[in-house]
Amino acid sequence: MxxxxxxxxxxxxxxxxxxxxxxxxxxxxxxxxxxxxxxxxxxxxxxxxxxxxxxxxxxxxxxxxxxxxxxxxxxxxxxxxxxxxxxxxxxxxxxxxxxxxxxxPGATVNIALFGAGHVGREIVKLSAPLPWQIHWFDSRADVFHEQDRRQPRLSCHTLSSTQEGTAALPPYCHTLVLTHNHDEDYALITALLQRRDIASIGLIGSDSKWASFRGRLQREGYSAEEIERVRSPIGAVHNTKLSNKTPYAIALTVVTELLWLTDKPASLETRGLEPNALRTLIDDTKTT
Structure with a gap:
């Protein structure tokens, strides 16, 4: 009807x-x-x-x-x-x-972006022409601009709690955690790990930040399989670090990585690409 x-x-x-x-x-x-x-x-x-x-x-x-x-x-x-x-x-x-x-046709891919800092803003800009629905969160109430709320396929949310924000995400959503606060990042990672239907979990930061997070997760009883669901640092290609650390350059590698991740149908068994698989795919494109 x-x-x-x-x-x-x-x-x-x-x-x-x-x-x-x-x-x-x-x-x-x-x-x-x-x-x-x-x-x-x-x-x-x-x-x-x-x-x-x-x-x-x-x-x-x-x-x-x-x-x-x-x-x-x-x-x-x-x-x-x-x-x-x-x-x-x-x-x-x-x-x-x-x-x-x-x-x-509408958006076929859902991306949840936690953090509206410089890198987050560049990711949103670079993603604008792509058929992705972006769910953008930040705990700071005044961080979003009026023009942000008018962009197509972009919804802005003030994050009142990590549990509330992650519970509302659609199934098979790809997530990126890059807030202004390490404690908030960690709380988001643990909340996202409770969602078995999340397609991928990415965390920004240095190797030392991830080593610290990984140690905390191990001490709190998370299994190796659960911890391996987190991809960190995001945008790492060929296991090397960019010498160009501008927000635009970092965002460019992150969006490129997301293109690979979203190119395959989502399933509960496929939650993202392992670093070695990602490097292989990029090597293949260079030789063709």
């Missing part, structure tokens, strides 16, 4: 773009003769809900049906549909309309 929501199409479009949900923007681009609506009329369509209207009747139902077929088939991009109001649509207006359907 289709639900016609009271939310306007532009409000729904903004929300769906930011949430990374699949949807279609339908725009009446031309008309001739008698038609229910004028060129420029728009509606937004998801698999369950319709926002706004192109005039109702059989013509609108056919538009909704076509949009949902494109979503189901994964046929993203632009599609131009033509309707003769009296022919294909069975309506009595006698006019003719063209409707442009813009199909947005």
């Amino acid at each position: 289709t639900l016609h929501a009271s939310e306007t199409w532009h409000a729904a479009l903004d929300r769906l773009q930011r949430s990374g949900a699949p949807h279609v923007l339908a725009t009446q681009v031309t008309s001739a003769g008698s038609t229910p609506r004028e060129p420029g009329a728009r509606m937004v369509i998801t698999q369950e809900t319709v926002y706004d209207t192109l005039g109702g009747g059989t013509f609108e139902w056919q538009t909704i049906n076509a949009a949902r077929e494109f979503l189901q088939q994964g046929r993203t991009g632009f599609h131009l549909e033509s309707f003769s109001l009296g022919g294909r649509s069975g309506q009595c207006c006698g006019g003719f309309v063209n409707v442009l359907l813009e199909v947005f």
Whole structure:
């Protein structure tokens, strides 16, 4: 059953773009003769809900049906549909309309980023063109900018507690821990290890930081298998350290690493790439 929501199409479009949900923007681009609506009329369509209207009747139902077929088939991009109001649509207006359907597939990968410092900001910028939904957390209430909250496929959250933040993450989410506080980092790592359905856990920092964290995890009874789920330092390629330690350079290696990790279907048995596997993949790309 289709639900016609009271939310306007532009409000729904903004929300769906930011949430990374699949949807279609339908725009009446031309008309001739008698038609229910004028060129420029728009509606937004998801698999369950319709926002706004192109005039109702059989013509609108056919538009909704076509949009949902494109979503189901994964046929993203632009599609131009033509309707003769009296022919294909069975309506009595006698006019003719063209409707442009813009199909947005939605985000297929979820990334949870804990920390809105310099490196975190560069990761968000570099990830913007990618089809990822970014869940961005920081315990500092004033760290996010107004423009951050308006970016598509990016949701900003003030982290009130590590347990609350990690419990709300979607399954098979890839996580990055890079807050401004080592104690907060450690609390997040232990909370994420409780989630067996997390795709990967990455921790920023030096080798000595990870050695300290690993020792604490061992003393608190975490098994070797559990500890190996944590990838640290993130963005380490060829087991070497970058001489360029600018936030942009670090973020570039982290996003590259995430591209490899997210290239494979998520499963409970696959929680990321081992360092040796990552180095092998990158070596292969250099020789081809």
